[in-house]
Amino acid sequence: xxxxxxxxxxxxxxxxxxxxxxxxxxxxxxxxxxxxxxxxxxxxxxxxxxxxxxxxxxxxxxxxxxxxxxxxxxxxxxxxxxxxxxxxxxxxxxxxxxxxxxxxxxxxxxxxxxxxxxxxxxxxxxxxxxxxxxxxxxxxxx
Amino acid sequence: xxxxxxxxxxxxxxxxxxxxxxxxxxxxxxxxxxxxxxxxxxxxxxxxxxxxxxxxxxxxxxxxxxxxxxxxxxxxxxxxxxxxxxxxxxxxxxxxxxxxxxxxxxxxxxxxxxxxxxxxxxxxxxxxxxxxxxxxxxxxxx
DNA sequence: ATATGTGCAAAGGGTTTGCAGATAT
DNA sequence: ATATCTGCAAACCCTTTGCACATAT
Numbered sequence: 001x002x003x004x005x006x007x008x009x010x011x012x013x014x015x016x017x018x019x020x021x022x023x024x025x026x027x028x029x030x031x032x033x034x035x036x037x038x039x040x041x042x043x044x045x046x047x048x049x050x051x052x053x054x055x056x057x058x059x060x061x062x063x064x065x066x067x068x069x070x071x072x073x074x075x076x077x078x079x080x081x082x083x084x085x086x087x088x089x090x091x092x093x094x095x096x097x098x099x100x101x102x103x104x105x106x107x108x109x110x111x112x113x114x115x116x117x118x119x120x121x122x123x124x125x126x127x128x129x130x131x132x133x134x135x136x137x138x139x140x141x142x
Numbered sequence: 143x144x145x146x147x148x149x150x151x152x153x154x155x156x157x158x159x160x161x162x163x164x165x166x167x168x169x170x171x172x173x174x175x176x177x178x179x180x181x182x183x184x185x186x187x188x189x190x191x192x193x194x195x196x197x198x199x200x201x202x203x204x205x206x207x208x209x210x211x212x213x214x215x216x217x218x219x220x221x222x223x224x225x226x227x228x229x230x231x232x233x234x235x236x237x238x239x240x241x242x243x244x245x246x247x248x249x250x251x252x253x254x255x256x257x258x259x260x261x262x263x264x265x266x267x268x269x270x271x272x273x274x275x276x277x278x279x280x281x282x283x284x
Numbered sequence: 285a286t287a288t289g290t291g292c293a294a295a296g297g298g299t300t301t302g303c304a305g306a307t308a309t
Numbered sequence: 310a311t312a313t314c315t316g317c318a319a320a321c322c323c324t325t326t327g328c329a330c331a332t333a334t
Binding site for chain 4: 161162181182197201202205222
Binding site: 019073075077091093095097102104109110113114117118121122123124125126127128129130131132133134135136138140 | 215217219223230233235237238244246251252255256259260262264266267268269270271272273274275276277278279282
């Protein structure tokens with residue numbers, strides 16, 4: 001494979017001491033453009049441009065990238081997990097009608113509430129996962 | 143099967159207009175005693191007393207009970223989902239070391255924060271899923 | 285009596301694995 | 310040059326399904 005573009009995906013891969021392959025660049029670019037995506041959709045999208053890219057490679061990379069903290073798994077009730085690039089902690093708003101996921105920054109005031117709460121329970125907090133399910137503005141209009 | 147005890151599980155089953163079978167009673171009693179449990183553990187536990195109970199029956203019931211809102215699925219990053227009896231909305235504290243899940247009531251002050259936040263985004267909130275990952279007091283001591 | 289539920293065994297589908305060949309460094 | 314990565318195909322679950330029989334109402 002050829003034509004490796006210079007971009008953010010490459011930087012992320014390098015930062016994590018992984019080899020910069022066209023497959024990985026393609027995977028990250030699609031995840032970035034979608035924001036949140038399932039393995040299945042990711043593979044479908046990848047197949048359009050990289051017909052030889054195998055599903056096994058997608059699985060191996062996604063699992064490994066989650067493992068090393070490059071990606072974050074977002075479990076979605078009822079369907080399969082979606083994956084996103086790791087960034088500052090944020091809240092997810094998931095539409096139960098269209099499945100779209102929107103991010104919202106996690107304000108310090110909220111973070112404080114949960115760190116206090118964890119402290120009360122003698123719980124050493126590592127990660128806060130906040131997911132709000134409901135109808136997005138578009139699906140409400142329907 | 144015989145020996146149907148009178149208890150909370152039976153009431154739950156009746157309230158949902160399902161037939162009261164020994165299998166369902168056993169399933170609910172184990173979920174209640176564990177608080178949160180995976181399908182696999184549930185089946186293992188069930189097998190101890192009800193040797194003829196099939197895994198297919200467990201799956202059929204759990205899926206159906208989640209569907210009608212008797213049970214709630216709690217996705218756990220890295221492993222399989224656990225299931226719990228539906229009750230007032232609450233926060234989950236999941237230990238990343240031992241996997242134990244503890245509940246904490248969701249205070250109105252927190253609920254208000256998220257309903258406000260959803261409102262800002264023109265999002266019609268249906269369900270708030272808050273999961274805190276970290277180390278429980280026992281695993282910190284190790 | 286009848287709708288519902290269970291158990292079995294088979295099918296299904298998503299995920300993982302091993303390995304040989306290819307590629308990035 | 311060599312450690313890493315990819316693609317293929319098989320293996321491996323976990324989960325679902327269909328159907329005949331059993332059971333709750």
